[in-house]
Amino acid sequence: MGPDDYTIGWICAIQTEYVAAKEFLDEEHDSDYVSRNDNNTYTLGRIGKHHVAIAVLPHEEYGTDSAASVARDMVHSFPNIRLGLMVGVGGGAPSTEHDIRLGDIVVSSPADGRGGVLQYDFGKTIQEQSFQQTRFSNPPPRALRTALTGLMAHYEANGHQLDQMIDDVLVKKRRLRSKYRRPHPDSDTLYRAEIVHPSHRLLAGSASCIEVCGKDPARLIIREERKEDEDNPAIHYGLIASGNKLIKDALVRDILVKEQNVLCFEMEAAGLMNHFPCLVIRGICDYSDSHKHKEWQGYAAMVAAAYAKDLLSHVSTFRVSGERPIREMLAELEEQTRVGKDLSKVVQEHHRWQKEYYLNDEQRACHRVFKTSDYEGQKNINPLKVDGTCKWVLEHRQFCEWRDSSHNDLLWISADPGCGKSVFSKSLVEHELHNHRELTVCYFFFKDNETQDSLATALCALIHQLFTRQPQLIRHAIPAWQKSGDKLQGEVDELWRIFSNAGTDKEACNIICVLDALDECHEQDRDRLITLLSKLYMDKSPTAPEQHWLKFLVTSRPYEGIQSRFQDLTSQLPSIRLRGEYENDQIHREINLVIEEQVNILAKRFILPTSAKARLKAELLSMEHRTYLWLYLAIEGIKETFHKSPRPSEEEIQSLPLTVEDAYEQILERGARWNRDNVLKILQIIVGARRPLTVGEMAVALGVATSPELESELKLGIERKRLEQQLPQWCGLFVFINHSRIYLIHQTAKEFLVGSTAGIAASNHGWKHCLSSVGVERCMARICVGYLTRFELKKLKQWPAQLDKPSDKVRSVELLQETDDPDDTQAFWDYAAEHWPAHVQSVQGQKIFLPLNIVCELYNTDDERFQYWFQVFRDPFDQYEIPPQMTAIQLAAFNGHSDVLKILFQTENLDLNAQDQDGRTALFWASQLGHEKVVQMLLNKGAEVNTQGGYYINALYAASSRGHEKVVQMLLNKGAEADFQGGHFGNALQAASSGGHEKVVQMLLDKGAEVNAQGGDYGNALCAASSEGHEKVVQMLLDKGAEVNAQGGYYGNALCAASSRGHEKVVQMLLDKGANLNAQGGYYGNALQAASSRGHEKVVQVLLDKGAEVDAQGRHYKNALYAASLKGYEKVVQMLQEHQHLATLRIQTQKRAILADSGPVSPNGDCARKKTRMDMPAHGK
Incomplete structure (x- = not known):
């Protein structure tokens, strides 16, 4: 045999893999002929009809560079090698989609036009940002892909005999048994991503992972045993991620799983991409986390080598001879690389600029602000969907129409408790609507606790996910973040503006938002969210095709309060509601499938005879009020009974629960x-x-x-x-x-x-x-x-x-919360x-x-x-700007502790009107937070009602902005100045108008508040109400004589304010009251520019129909057409251009009509008028 006879190159990374590979040679050859500069160690031999050269990386050298060096030397020593294999062990990346276990095999398989190996740059990984993928491999040679298809078909029909192949080797080589045989299944433990192996124990290496980390089910991901008809080990085909750094972090692992659907991690294959086109085969020896499973490494190497041998049995020598030698391909590649160096520099510069543009420090800091919850962990609490269930939604006509529509759309799914709504939502996010290049899926699971019941938290979660998937959209958040910093986390209106603007940006990909369990959202926040959703979908055309779309799916119980809030929207768009409570028959049929599956599992686990199995199934099916929750509770109760029984097969189920209660x-x-x-x-x-x-x-x-x-x-x-x-x-x-x-x-x-x-x-x-x-x-x-x-x-x-x-x-005590210290108080x-x-x-x-005296100890x-x-207390209340120091009375007022206040009133030298560093008093705090009893006590005690200080200037202002009607009335009764000027809103009337607090507005007007008072960011109360779309307040102010064209503030006038925010009804109300259509002023210049710059099509149409001047010049934008073009609102641009064209036609038509009345037009364009008697010269007699 000579070096030209070897056509298959097989590369191993470590000695264990090399030992396993050699054992599957049918015969071994001498390896005397190696190039002078070749540093590789080889074993040569035959597998079937193929001559194979097996090489291993130098001892303790890992990574892409070492693999590339081995491949280059191999093709110099064996110039006729045409097919490559990289065979060995790797770290698994299990997910709900891929049940990867220790000892399984992952094969790099091309898909979606990509090779089977992803090279990523770990050094570019940034916390809370996506990995920086650098490239995908080219597909392996056609001969290997063809063989792969044949082997897959063979395994599907007949299964594999890999374990038998390994047993045959170990029978011959008894000394390999202890290291290379399959370990006991109990050692296959998959820990949850957040469970980290203690580093000091890792270094010591004195104990197994199970001994150190335990087998507490709460720390593990529990998986069912594989069935007899399932392959074990299983073979998985898909993407393998390769880089120069070992992945030992489950959280890092899960990012690549989520973003790229990676199945396995390793460190060598990417180095072969340009040197050794090959197929990568990896036996899974760990889970790419901190918990190593050394006992699985030998078996994983063996099973990968066995698979490689089986694959080669399906590769024909004829197809191998049809492939080009890898050495020839490398020579061409080197020439292309030399020619492409300059282009590479250009590309690198572009990538550098792109990284700076999208991932600079400011944008990363802004992005982190929106990570206010563990939204992924909250999703994962819910159980997995059982096969064959949730079809009551997935196959429902309304769901399918929503899913397949190519426009903005909303679907509200209501169903009774325990019907699997959250299970469905989780499955939707993870499977049916999985993130891919053209679709971003954002989600939030509401829960009745303060970490999950807030609209602000939900919006932050949606925004964080959106910017993670589409970082170019973060520009919509930067200005608000620069202005508010972390306070932005609690500003619902601003968060909604950021999300809706980013989600409807022309550069955005399609977006779907799943909001689960809306009924568990705080009631006020829930009503607010429904209002925002209703406005979004009533403002946008629900059926017009879009270049991209923003869809919402919301689940809840069928509560009357939610239904009434959705009423306006469902009356216009009845198809948005899918009533799960009407699908109980279908849900029961699906639950019956689960009952059958669970009974089969119980029968197998506890070895029940056929009669007991049938009886148990009949009892469960006979229950009238079947829900998933009821079934889960019933099955777990039965398991407990069987566990305690010495003879489960003879155990009688005394009484199944009739209901969940x-x-x-x-x-x-x-x-x-x-x-x-x-x-x-x-x-x-x-x-x-x-x-x-x-x-x-x-x-x-x-x-x-x-x-x-x-x-x-x-x-x-x-x-x-x-x-x-x-x-x-x-x-x-x-x-x-x-x-x-x-x-x-x-x-x-x-x-x-x-x-x-x-x-x-x-x-x-x-x-x-x-x-x-x-x-x-x-x-x-x-x-x-x-x-x-x-x-x-x-x-x-x-x-x-x-x-x-x-x-x-x-705060540092959080580090100790789960220690072993029994006195961890x-x-x-x-x-x-x-x-x-x-x-x-x-x-x-x-x-x-x-006793109150104990409570008062905390006020010292x-x-x-x-x-x-x-x-610790003040940290979560950033939106209130609590100062680092407060007096006891100020703090009691803030907390609404009236009982404590009574005791404090007895204190000598009590300063009732003491001000904090921003000038705020106890009365201010109680008024802002609506503590009516405390406000009354302070007023009765003589608190000064008009003391100035803070963002809201005074107590009346603060109470008005929050809509605390009773507090406002108490303050007015005590002489609070209704027209006091200053601060962000200018006065109390503006503050109440901006918030839409109708009763407070009326109270202030009744007290003589000046309806046209100027000041503040809005300029006047009418602007404040108009900008926020509060129609009833706008009408109240107009009825009280508000000047519709009053100038001032950020927007310039009320019409500009309403137009910029897309409030169509308010715009119409103002126009009906005589608003100046083309009035100039404010940031946008005029109303048409304001509406055009924000893409509000309906408002633009109203203004155009009323005669707005398209070419009118403005301040921030040159004109309306320029504003719409700059922001990419193509429909608005089209509307403005059509209006201009029609206006031009009207002018030309009018001109022609005038000219026609005046006579024919002369060649030079002058009108040759008919001569009249007055044009005749006077004749004398």
Whole structure:
């Protein structure tokens, strides 16, 4: 044999792969002929009819460069090599779409015009930004692709014999068994992305991952065992990511999985892209995370080599001879590279500019502002969809029309509790509407807690996802972020403006937004969102084809309040609602499929005879009120019964729950046998907490709640690990732990527990409505105040010592919240410090929950304890600009603590009108936040009503801007000046008008507020109301004599203000009142330019129909046509051009008519008029 006889090149990266590869040679040859400068180690041999050269990278040299060097030397020593294989181990990238497990095989497979290998530049990775992909490989040679297709078909029909091939090798080579045989399946553990292997244990290497990280189901992603008819190991075909740095971070892994659908990570294949066109075959030995599985490396190498041998058996020698030698291809490539160097420099410069343009520090900082929630984790809490379910939506005519439409569209899906709405939403995001190059999918899952029930949080999540996928759109957010900074996170109107403008930008790709469980959004925010959606889709033509579109899908329960809010929209667009409550028959049929599947699983797991299996299935199918939630609870209850039974096959299911509520009763009653009081306390804490608590926080809270005395030093907290073990026993399925946080199983669980009455003792009347809202608030207030007043501050001071500010020290305790320290009582500090005032405020005037003197300890501003809790408390309230120091009375007013205020009033030398650094008083704070009782107490005590200070200037101004009617009336009755001028809004009337607070506007007008008073950013009240589209307020102001053409403020006049924001009805109202159509002034210059620059087609048409001048010159833009063209609003440009053309035609027609009346036109264009008697010369006699 000579070097020209070898046509297959096989490259390995490490010794383990090299050993495995050699074992699958049918015969081995001598390797004496190697080029002088070739540094590779070779094993030569035959597999089937092919002569193969196997090479391995130098010891402990990894990465793309080393692989390239080996490939170059190989083709010099063996010039006739025509096909390449890169065979070895890699890190798996499991996902809901690809169930990749240890020992599986991933084969690089071209798709969508791309090669099977993605090279990425890890060095360019930026937190919260996409990876910088640099290139895709070319497809492998045709001969390999053809063989790959044949092998795939063979495996589909007959399965594979890879394990048998490995066994045959290990029978011959017994010394390889311990390292290369398949490990026990129990060692295949996939940890959740946020669970990181402790670094010090990794370095020590003394313990296995399971010993260090454990097998707690809460830390793992649980996967069903593979069925007998499924391949194991499985073979996956798709994209392999290759770079120069080992991926050891599950969060980083998941980004590439999400963005590029990557199946595997490795470090060599990208180096072969220009040197060695090949197919890459990887056996999975770990999950590309911090948890290494060394015991799988040998088997993974073996199974990859076995697959490579099987593949070569499907490669014909005839097809190999038809491929060009790789050496010839490299010679051509080198010439092309030399010629293309200059072009490469140009491309690199363009990429550098593009990176600076899209990913500069300012834009990255702006992008990070919108990451206010763990929206992905909140989605992932929901279970996966079972095959064959959710068809009641997916195959519904209305859903299909919405999905397939090519215009802006909205679909509202309503359905009863427990029907799988959130499961459907999750599946929609992850599968049916998966992100790809032409589509961006954004989502938010509402939940009835303060971290997930806010419209501002939802909008931030949508914007963050949109800018992650389409970073060029971030320009829509930069001005607002530069103006407001982090405060932008709470400014709903501005967030909506950013999102809607970016989403309708001509450079945007198609966008779909999925909003799940709208019924769990805070009521005021929910109404506001529906109003915004209604306006968006009523302003935009719902059926006109768009170059790109913005669609929303919203799910909720069929609540009357939501239905009434959607009424205006559904009356115009009835197709937007899909009523799941009318699809119960279809939902029941789907649940029946799940019942059958679950019964089969139970029968297999517990070895049930056919008769028991049939009986169980019949019982489940006989239940009338079948929902997914009910079925889940029922099946889990049956599992528990079978687990405890010595003979599951003979076990009789005593009583299946008839409803979800019956299931809840059974679950809690079983847990109550262990410790009823603890169960009740835990439920009180979970329901009462403003956000889901961590296990560490719950351990402390439960310890405080069960402590008999708060007057003395408390032994705070119970052991966290013990609680984590006991919680499933005490509460069963009613609660679950996800990412170390504790949740109720479903929103219906909270509704089951909390009644409208004062609470019923669970011991006497079961568990339904065993809690009351007041009772849980009282419980949480007692826990938080007791904890803060008795906690040993020295523990905060000790951790960590190098931090200076109290807030830094306190925030750092988050690092300790899940430690093994049994006395980790710091864990609850953040929650208690932030939320105790709200809990106390909720039980004002109720039965005493704690002696008030204990609460007042927290108001001692001279105490070191105050500084620690107050710094944590003020952080989330940035929108209120809470100063670093407040007096006790100012803070009590801010919190609405009237009971505390009574005690403070008894203090000597009390300064009722003390002002903070911005001039705000206690009355100001109480008025802004609408604390009516506190406002009345302060006024009765003699607080100065017109003190100036702060963004809102005075108390009346602050109350008016928030629409607090009773507070406004109290202040006016005490002599507040209705016309006081100053600040952002100019006066109280403008503030109320901007917010659309009709009753407050009327009260101010009745008190004699000047309707045309000038000042502030809007200029006057009519401009303020017009800019925000508050039609009723606009009408009130006009009826009171507001000057429709008054000039001033940012917009110049009311018509410009309404036009710029697209408020068609307000525009018409102003025009009907005589608004000057072409009045100049303000930022935009005139109304037509304002509407054109923002793409408001309907308003543009109204203005044109009224005779607006298209060519009128303005300030920021030259004219309306220029403004629309600059912003890319093609439809508006067309409307303006058509209007210009028609106007020109009218002028020409009028001119011709005049000329026709005047006589024929002379060649020089002058009119040759008919001579009249007056033109005749006078004749004398």
